[in-house]
Amino acid sequence: MLLAIDTSAGTSVAVVDRDLGVLAELTELDTRRHAEVIGSMIAEALRLSGVAVTDLSGVAVGMGPGPFTGLRVGIAAARAFAFGAHKPVVPVVSHDAIAFGATEPILVVTDARRREVYWSAYSGSDEQGLPVRTAGPGLVRPDDLPGAVAGYEGYRRVDAESVSGASIGLLAEGLYLHKRAFAGNDALYLRSPDIYVSAGPKRVS
Amino acid sequence: MTAGTAAERLVLGIETSCDETGIGIVRGSTLLANVISSSMEEHARYGGVVPEVAARAHLEALEPALRAALTEAGVTLEELDAIAVTSGPGLSGALMVGVGAAKALAVATGKPLYAVNHLVGHVGADVLRADGTEIELPTVALLVSGGHTSLLLVRDLVSDVELLGETIDDAAGEAFDKVARLLGLPYPGGPEIDRAAVGGDPKAIRFPRGLSLRKDMEKHRYDFSFSGLKTAVARWVEQKRDSGEEVPVADVAASFREAVADILLTKALAACADTGVKRLLLGGGVVANARIRQLATERCAAAGIELRIPPLDLCTDNGAMIAALGAQLMQAGHAPSGLDFGADSTLPVTTIQA
Numbered sequence: 001m002l003l004a005i006d007t008s009a010g011t012s013v014a015v016v017d018r019d020l021g022v023l024a025e026l027t028e029l030d031t032r033r034h035a036e037v038i039g040s041m042i043a044e045a046l047r048l049s050g051v052a053v054t055d056l057s058g059v060a061v062g063m064g065p066g067p068f069t070g071l072r073v074g075i076a077a078a079r080a081f082a083f084g085a086h087k088p089v090v091p092v093v094s095h096d097a098i099a100f101g102a103t104e105p106i107l108v109v110t111d112a113r114r115r116e117v118y119w120s121a122y123s124g125s126d127e128q129g130l131p132v133r134t135a136g137p138g139l140v141r142p143d144d145l146p147g148a149v150a151g152y153e154g155y156r157r158v159d160a161e162s163v164s165g166a167s168i169g170l171l172a173e174g175l176y177l178h179k180r181a182f183a184g185n186d187a188l189y190l191r192s193p194d195i196y197v198s199a200g201p202k203r204v205s
Numbered sequence: 206m207t208a209g210t211a212a213e214r215l216v217l218g219i220e221t222s223c224d225e226t227g228i229g230i231v232r233g234s235t236l237l238a239n240v241i242s243s244s245m246e247e248h249a250r251y252g253g254v255v256p257e258v259a260a261r262a263h264l265e266a267l268e269p270a271l272r273a274a275l276t277e278a279g280v281t282l283e284e285l286d287a288i289a290v291t292s293g294p295g296l297s298g299a300l301m302v303g304v305g306a307a308k309a310l311a312v313a314t315g316k317p318l319y320a321v322n323h324l325v326g327h328v329g330a331d332v333l334r335a336d337g338t339e340i341e342l343p344t345v346a347l348l349v350s351g352g353h354t355s356l357l358l359v360r361d362l363v364s365d366v367e368l369l370g371e372t373i374d375d376a377a378g379e380a381f382d383k384v385a386r387l388l389g390l391p392y393p394g395g396p397e398i399d400r401a402a403v404g405g406d407p408k409a410i411r412f413p414r415g416l417s418l419r420k421d422m423e424k425h426r427y428d429f430s431f432s433g434l435k436t437a438v439a440r441w442v443e444q445k446r447d448s449g450e451e452v453p454v455a456d457v458a459a460s461f462r463e464a465v466a467d468i469l470l471t472k473a474l475a476a477c478a479d480t481g482v483k484r485l486l487l488g489g490g491v492v493a494n495a496r497i498r499q500l501a502t503e504r505c506a507a508a509g510i511e512l513r514i515p516p517l518d519l520c521t522d523n524g525a526m527i528a529a530l531g532a533q534l535m536q537a538g539h540a541p542s543g544l545d546f547g548a549d550s551t552l553p554v555t556t557i558q559a
């Protein structure tokens with residue numbers, strides 16, 4: 001049983017079980033209220049599922065790609081919850097959760113703000129039903145997408161506005177069951193933090 | 206325990222409003238742990254705090270700091286009575302990391318959560334003094350750091366704090382950083398200016414005291430402005446360089462530092478005089494500046510004002526002061542904040558608890 005959190009787009013929180021499926025899921029699409037809603041959404045997802053904190057086996061979290069401010073809220077919450085509950089964190093690539101279940105080649109595209117998009121390419125699913133990512137996640141201007149992705153024309157493009165917490169959780173269960181690697185522990189910002197830092201002091205006279 | 210006095214509460218405080226990730230643990234007014242992880246070095250090459258760099262560092266520092274604080278305090282999460290977190294004011298992206306983490310931790314542990322004001326937290330730090338003397342109220346509080354320059358009148362820590370004035374442009378700490386940079390000194394500027402000023406003449410150059418003229422004093426009696434001072438120093442240094450003369454760094458540093466200390470203390474003591482409150486409390490990282498502490502000591506002594514300066518590691522941003530304020534709120538019977546508050550970068554000082 002996992003608590004699952006994703007804030008790479010909006011905020012989505014779920015409680016899932018490998019056998020019972022999705023026990024509760026809540027999603028808030030507003031991309032500027034992550035810090036405000038995250039606590040109540042976790043509490044409510046647990047309440048709706050009837051699952052006690054002690055019954056969870058871990059906390060799955062989408063590591064992005066996502067615009068940084070919001071993305072961090074979910075990761076911070078997942079880590080703090082896991083710390084408080086004495087459970088492990090299971091990091092997952094957020095785009096993988098969008099591709100989870102697709103059987104054909106798809107190109108997942110999400111908003112990166114600043115007139116750029118995040119993308120990941122998938123050839124489909126493997127025999128365990130887990131998504132097979134062949135390229136990405138990457139960051140480009142929308143116009144440059146065809147050039148950035150090999151075989152672009154052959155993929156069905158999926159523009160996602162949100163990432164489902166339930167998908168994050170079920171994917172994490174699948175990865176664990178089939179002994180696959182989880183995502184790394186680093187948030188997938190895909191952007192340098194200092195892109196808008198000004199140069200040295202200017203003359204005043 | 207006598208009737209009417211609440212038990213001392215065991216509270217963990219989380220602070221992420223600027224570039225320090227602070228986790229503190231207190232039992233009432235006793236400090237048990239004060240773990241601070243700073244991203245200051247990462248900001249050094251930019252010459253100032255880069256909000257995104259700070260926020261990323263908070264995310265990575267939070268869990269190790271939580272672990273270290275619990276170990277330092279010798280307590281478990283289960284023993285805590287409450288969790289407190291800074292919900293503002295501060296850098297919004299940085300605040301959100303602490304707020305998100307605090308809420309999740311509160312839900313996971315089932316502990317009540319108090320969202321508190323960072324500036325009032327600086328005042329709250331004074332209850333943790335090791336000498337056991339209790340904070341006396343009302344007091345005027347002068348809080349000076351890289352992120353804020355505020356003058357408060359604190360009548361009651363948990364229910365009555367008034368903003369007398371604040372900076373209308375740069376924070377004093379920022380002015381130190383900027384002047385250090387134009388003198389070719391590294392970041393952070395405060396300690397560098399202090400070092401460079403040794404042997405310098407504080408009266409060598411008369412730099413302007415912002416918002417001190419009579420017309421400004423009518424509208425901005427307790428407000429501060431450091432942008433004009435910074436520009437005046439830059440112009441003075443440029444003129445020296447343009448005429449091929451060597452810049453007397455020690456004199457410039459000492460004169461600049463004198464101007465800042467003078468502005469800060471003139472306004473703070475005016476507030477004490479106007480309000481009839483004979484106490485001044487200093488807080489914020491800039492209090493580490495030797496000249497500011499010295500001038501404060503001299504002027505307060507001359508004016509018959511009692512000066513209080515919390516220990517330095519409680520003056521800079523830290524989680525212990527947030528925990529201390531949370532404990533005060535809880536012990537005074539205030540209800541927890543719930544889970545629906547947001548990170549508020551401009552949280553007014555009158556909102557002690559969100």
Ligand SMILES: [Zn+2]
Pocket residue numbers: 323327350352353489521522
């Ligand atoms: Zn501060």
